[in-house]
Amino acid sequence: MPPTVKVMRRPEGVRTSFLRATLKGMALTFKHMVNPNKITVQYPEERMEITPRWRGTHRMETHADGRPKCVACGLCPTVCPSNCIRLVGGEDDQGNRYPIVYEIDEFRCIFCGMCQEVCPVEAIHVGVHYENAEYTRDRFVYDLDRLMEQDHPTSLLWDPSDPKSE
């Protein structure tokens, strides 16, 4: 049986006034105009404060002389569940192990923060940061220089007042 559509006819000759509805809406607007508890944030002039445990795009910590703290141990690419870290280790002229290539694909990253948690030298961190817009996709593969340039605060990962989540 074919589906049928029942057509409801608008009652003819009945006049509808929108005045009452308009007044009702304007009343709500004026109520919010004088309401002291404003919740709209005037971004970008104003910004919301984000939690210190926020996990955003990465940042590589550096030594005082500008070298990355990373020692290319290979734990972050191993632990990374989305396989977004590419690391090639090597040795510099002073015999220190360092990352020749360190790239994070921020599009593949799921921001779990395990790279920061596993890092034995506190080099790689997820950042307390959210403004990441770029004009091209390839700018989202952060290389070592880019990661070291980042200057936003780094994530705490856990609540300092309750570090064991008890």
Added chain:
Amino acid sequence: MSDQQTPNTVTFTLDGQEVTVPKGTTILRAAESIGIKIPHYCFHPGLSSPAMCRLCLVEVEGWPRMAPSCKETAQDGMVVFTNSELAQKQRTGVLEFYLVNHPLDCPICDQSGECDLQDYVFEEGREHGRGREPKRVLGRDDFGGDVLFNGDRCVMCTRCVRFMREVAEDERLCVVERGNRAVIDTFFEEGLEGSPYAGNIIDICPVGALISKDFLHKARAWDLDRTPSVCPSCSQGCNITLQVRDDLVQRLKPRENLEVNGWWMCDFGRHNYEWMNRTDRTEVPMVRGQEVGWADALGDLLQALKDAKESVKAVTWAHAPNEEMGLLSGLLAELGGGEVVYRSPRTEGEVPLPGFPLLARREDLAPNVNGAEIFGFRRVGDNNSQGGLDELAGHDGVLIVVGDPIEDYGEDFGSKAELYVYLGSYQSKTASNAHFVLPITTFAEQEGTYTNVQGRVQRFWPGVRSPASARPGWLILGALVAELTGTEAPVSADQAFAKIAEKTSEFGGITYRDLGPRGAVAGKPAGVSGD
């Protein structure tokens, strides 16, 4: 292990289990035989046991103190506890001492992931160290050859010293100073340079004190895929493990086989792996310069072979596995006979390992010279695997090349051939006249067997992915032989070997089942030895 007690066995209790072992077996080996691992550093099955690491101490009922299980032989009626409270406490205590001067630099240590100290401390060590004194810092020392010494990480097990003394019989390492200040060192500036088996001390070092310069920072131990294989660098056929990351061979390590190489391999073989990562590969089947699919290529080739049934000559090399050689020989028989020649590099003099007489770097620097001889191939060319093919270069009949890239000949190689078939893994200018260029896999990418200098047939397994269109040589040759004889084509290396073994009396009817991971000597199939 029989339950019947004969005078040559002893029965004792180990962690509550009755164990019967041959007389003279140490407690540690007896425990291993029933699957109980006792932590140890200084003990190595190929070396003497000085019982100096103090980690393998076990509790024996009624004994006044703990016994080193690597040295103490099992006796009748002994009651041994490897995991009692006392034994665990002892190990935790010993491990704490090991960490007194250990730098705990696991993140930058190449041994990390395959380090015994890391494993044992993780399992039984203290959660936190109690040391308050500064750690001793020695820095690192270049021992020469491939060996880099990092004194801070050393646990003084002296396996390396004992290897050089007892197995290499080339005493170049010793313990300098005593007690807390003891350190491994070489004599003056002599170092390990030129010692042909020194690389083994890197393998037996339980920690990251001795590391390979060649492998330094190349890959982490947990990133490597390990595939059992056979060393292709000489006709000894040492059992090895291919350690591969991202389809590139990163290093070779010896694999235990007491009848071939023990636990050892030579540095020549160990470092001769770069060619396995060559990228100038043949990738797709080509028929007269046109890329074609495999079905078309084989169909055309079969027709061409049938049309040109006269005067066949073939050349191969001693890197070809038995399956490839056997089926090549079978193909030639079907084509009305013809001679197969092979080339193989050779050097003067063997390099034996004095402490393990079965093992030597042999004169033939290719893995399957013995296989080629079994199939009756004629050896040509000089000791660098060059030349000797002048007759074939201008041959006007059917010319078949299997494996050998023939890089020492020019572009006119095979230009007069009526039909020139090149089955090779590598691009070569001598293939430019080939009517058929068929890509085959290398030994690292396929399954197969080599026959070593002892006549032992040993299997190897694929550890690297091949270019998409490359096929094992035995698969191609097997299909051709099958089409010509009207039999079924082999679809696995197992079947290919069975096919050649039934025609080659030298293999004495052995099958892949007989070979197992340790191989079997041709002519007398052995039982499958355990891994």
